[in-house]
Amino acid sequence: MKKICRSTSFVLLLLLIPLCFLSSSTAERKYDDIISRFQEYLRINTAQPNPDYFAAAEFILSQAKSLSLEFQVLEFVKGKPLLLLKWPGSDPTLPSILLNSHTDVVPAEPLKWSHPPFSAHLDSHGRIFARGSQDMKCVGLQYLEAIRRLKASSFRPLRSIYLSFVPDEEIGGHDGAEKFTDSDIFSSLNLGIVLDEGLASTNDKYRVFYGERSPWWLVIKATGAPGHGSKLYDNSAMENLLKSIESIRRFRASQFDLVKAGFRAEGEVVSVNMAFLKAGTPSPTGFVMNLQPSEAEAGFDIRVPPAADESALERRISEEWAPFSRNMSFEFKQRVSGRDGTGKPVLTVTDLSNPWWALLEEAVEKANAKLGKPEIFPASTDARYFRQRGLPAIGFSPMANTPILLHDHNEFLDQAEYLKGIEVYESIIKAYASYVGPGGKESSKDEL
Known part of the structure; x- marks a missing residue:
């Protein structure tokens, strides 16, 4: 009897070995696909003053279609498409979530780079060199990859999730986010919270921003x-x-x-x-x-600064x-003034009175990551347009242990940091989209 058991166990082990290799191979393919999509986006030359916005829009729309997301292409200014994607929530009466990113990047001087700035070169150390790798094509794609993971896990959002890919942030955002926030379409979104870009952190704590300096x-x-x-x-x-x-x-x-x-x-x-x-x-x-x-x-x-x-x-x-x-x-x-119509500094609250802030902290912790002390963003982003309309807006780009290279030569992002950021956004989006609000009923286990 013992011999039969040993024999059976050995046969089962032999059967499981190919499954392990298959599982490993499948994981590697998914990993390669994620990095390839990031590289494809980075290779689209959207540098000012002549960004190829339509090529970027075509790529983003292909991703939206692959995820069965609703989408609109808006042109507040001809030749400058703004993409608005939507993952509808089960309760449209609840305020929605906006994940904002910009498609344009600053110019680069190719001769001063170790790799061509639009080659998205992946070196032997796992670093992806490209203009926009940190500022901020990484974030736009991380949003989409996080949603891809959530959909694969059969997650169903309670709140609607919008993703905006806006033009012209690098030249002030006047034909992009500013016109978007002035539009009737924006007013109809019923937004509760906006996430926008942050900065890389040179230590193991992610940087997070609740306001910014005005230009x-x-x-x-x-x-x-x-x-x-x-x-x-x-x-x-x-x-x-x-x-x-x-x-x-x-x-x-x-x-x-x-x-x-x-x-x-x-x-x-x-x-x-x-x-x-x-x-x-x-x-x-x-x-x-x-x-x-x-x-x-x-x-x-x-x-x-606002103050x-x-x-x-x-x-x-x-x-x-x-x-x-x-x-x-x-x-x-x-x-640009950093104050509202009453003369008060335009800032997003970062204490327990702001549930979106508390949810962000919890979600980052659940993803086994850390947040640093809230900061004023040293430059300017499109987040100011959302804050000027009274919306809480948080600047956040999950890049830890990374040199700050936005607008610099040899801008790069380590692929491991990019992949970790997807996990972090998955946790944040899940927490935000499941949030009922004060006095509401808890989400079902399926939704959570």
């Missing part, structure tokens, strides 16, 4: 009488502009010192960086060297950085 793009212009290159005199255009640049540099240093000393986070100070300097009299070989020009100007990218005194900063600009008394003028190419 003030400032151009200062100085004028004066032209003069011989050897002449010393007051109030030349170049001399006046240099005085302003030095004043701005001192202010920048004072703000940066607060960050270096650990007194403030980067998103809590006013940052100022020179974007361009335009001066001189051109010649066929460069510039005329013995002529002081009559005009000079410089551009500055200023980022202002900053905006009126005080405006006075500093008009009285110190570009005073009329020194033949100077200034204009804003863009000036």
Whole structure:
């Protein structure tokens, strides 16, 4: 009898071995498919100023169809499609969820990259090099892959889930998210929470953002009488502009010192960086060297935190950085306020009074990951348009132990981090879509 049992066990073991190999092979194929889809999206050149939006839209729509999601293609501005996908919930009366991402990316300088920026090259260390790998094509695809996993597990959302793929975020979002949030279509979505982009974290805690600095793009212009290159005199255009640049540099240093000393986070100070300097009299070989020009100007990218005194900063600009008394003028190419109509800073609450925040914390923990302390986003995202309409919006891109390379050369994301992010979003979407709300009945076990 014992011999028969041993024999039977041995036969069963032999039968199970091929099944193990089959299971492993199937898992590897799924893994390869997920990475291949990410690479395919990254290879679509959507760099400003001439993004191939329609190629990106065609790809996203193919994914939506494969997942049986409802979809609309909206063109608030001709040639700039905005995709709105929907996974209907079983209770359409409950506020819905919006997962937002942008399809455009910033330009890249191919000669300064170790791999072509739109090749989505996967190196031997598992790093995927591509413009948009961090900012933010990863997030858009992670949303879809998380939904793919949820559908495969037969999960049924209680709340409707929308996904928006918007154009032009990298140039201000005026023809994308701004027009979207001003539309009747947006008003009809009955939204309760918006997720948008965050930043990579260099440690094991994901960064998460509840507000952001607003862009003030400032151009200062100085004028004066032209003069011989050897002449010393007051109030030349170049001399006046240099005085302003030095004043701005001192202010920048004072703000940066607060960050270096650990007194403030980067998103809590006013940052100022020179974007361009335009001066001189051109010649066929460069510039005329013995002529002081009559005009000079410089551009500055200023980022202002929500709690900053905006009126005080405006006075500093008009009285110190570009005073009329020194033949100077200034204009804003863009000036966005971080405050609402009542003058209050536009921020999303990050305590237990905001159930969406508590759900996010729990969901990330369930996915065996960690959240860092909530921050003010140091740059600007489309989340500001959602917050301006009174909606809670959380900036979050699940990339831990990753160098921050948005807008940098050799932008990359490790494939393991990308795959982990899908698991995290699966947990978050499941938690959000199952949330009933105060006084509601618990979701069924099937829904949870």
